[in-house]
Amino acid sequence: MFIVIAGAGRLGLLLAKKLREDVHQVSIIDKSEMVCKRLAEELKGVLIIQGDATVPEILKQAKVEKADVLVSTTSSDADNIIICDIAKEVFSIKRTVSRVNNPKHLLLYKYMGVDVPIDSTSIMARIVEEEASFSDVMNLLSIKKGRLSIVRVDIPQESSVVNKELKDIILPPNSVLISIIRGPEITVPTGSTKVLANDEVIAVTLIDNEKALIKSLIGDL
Amino acid sequence: MKYIIIVGCGKTGRELAVAFSLQDNVVIVDINQHALNSLGEDFNGKKILGNALDVDVLEKAGIKEADILVLLTGNDNLNIVISKVAKKRYNVKKIALQVYDTSKKKIFSEQGLIIVNKTYILVEVFKKCLL
Incomplete structure (x- = not known):
């Protein structure tokens, strides 16, 4: 599979590494030049693009039109939603997966057609509740x-x-x-x-x- | 009397809110209490403190009944997301939004949203004045 990841924070980076281990093709996008330089040293065989993933031109550079899945992991919910939206509407990507930063914004992800919004806060809360009860x-x-x-x-x-x-x-x-x-x-x-x-x-x-x-x-x- | 929601109480949002509130029903939303306070006595409408990405906040602002929605937060992506949801989900008749990035104006302007781009307007004005 070919997966495009937008946002190379802790989650994006870990995900890229895991997907590479499973021999998937990966490209990753991040705004920060510093982050991208570090990525270049840490990640082998991954296409790294520096830029704003909410700009279609940047997604294009990451070869999103060839992707099977787009994963958005930025810390801004508006950005994640737009990235998934552009991937679908402009590049016809079938499956979009995104991190949800604020559980209160989950509904907007659903309204905007993000296929798999992952609300990590609520998932964590459930696990903590289980462990604590x-x-x-x-x-x-x-x-x-x-x-x-x-x-x-x-x-x-x-x-x-x-x-x-x-x-x-x-x-x-x-x-x-x-x-x-x-x-x-x-x-x-x-x-x-x-x-x-x-x-x-x-x-x-x-x-x-x-x-x-x-x-x-x-x-x- | 129209029901108008303005999201983002910056300079433009503030002026627009005061002007509209002279004759229409205006609700203004911002995440910053100071911004809302800056409206002063001239504003004759409702203020809502909260993040417009939160559906509860949008519904509290009355998006289900709104005739017009104006998005003026400084964040292009936020303006675009909320405008699309307002159109698709809540059937708001008229939606105008500010978008700074000219490349985004192109992608999203086909979808029946009124997109206002400062640079574009300035260029047009200068052209008219100078040529």
Whole structure:
């Protein structure tokens, strides 16, 4: 794949390095001459363009018309949106991915047709919340516009499902246990898999049945 | 009476806000309280403190009801982003924005937005005066 990255801050640089390791073609754009000079020393085999990526001419120099994906990582939300917009409208790039600096600006990214706006602040907040909370249940992901959710449940010692085989555990409809994590081992459970105390269970469920699923695994919250 | 939103309370925004507020319904938005304070007594409209990239701020300013939107922040990209969203998402009838970069004026001017470029105007004025 050929990927154009706009903005060579910490995120842009790290991304460029990773993509090069995976043998993708990369070009990277940054406003600062100093940053570009340092990039030239650190990144081998990457096309480096110094300039303002919101100017179409600069994007052209980075060969954006040949790119499969454009990634925008600048610290300005207006710039990121414009870069993705120009990539789509002027250069017909199919997929644009962007960092969202301020979560309050996320909606504008969506309104302006950025394909994948990544709101790192909210993602971090969710991880921190998970790490900081004492709850045994964590919602990992909502998919299908929030209708399905993937949850992680730590099985407590006193749970009624401990030492039971999966086929003897009654789960609410539209809920499936997809993985059991026990120490370093990750297994895909079958009907004869036994649930043990301190297992981490990953389950997918319809959002309406989430509470019932959790109740059936650990009892009343 | 028209409903006019002006984003950016610099020199141009300030003058325009005061002038429009004589007969129309004007809301002015800026991220800087000092800029809003500088409007003084002559301004007869509503002031909103906030970043126009925040949809909540735009909606608080009444973008859903606005007849006219004028974008005068010093940031071309911000002006362009908000003007496009206002047109696509909120169907604002008349949108005018200031764009400094002449190359951007070319790309975005086809899309039914009134783009005002200082350099371009100055050049035209000088040409008229001198030639």
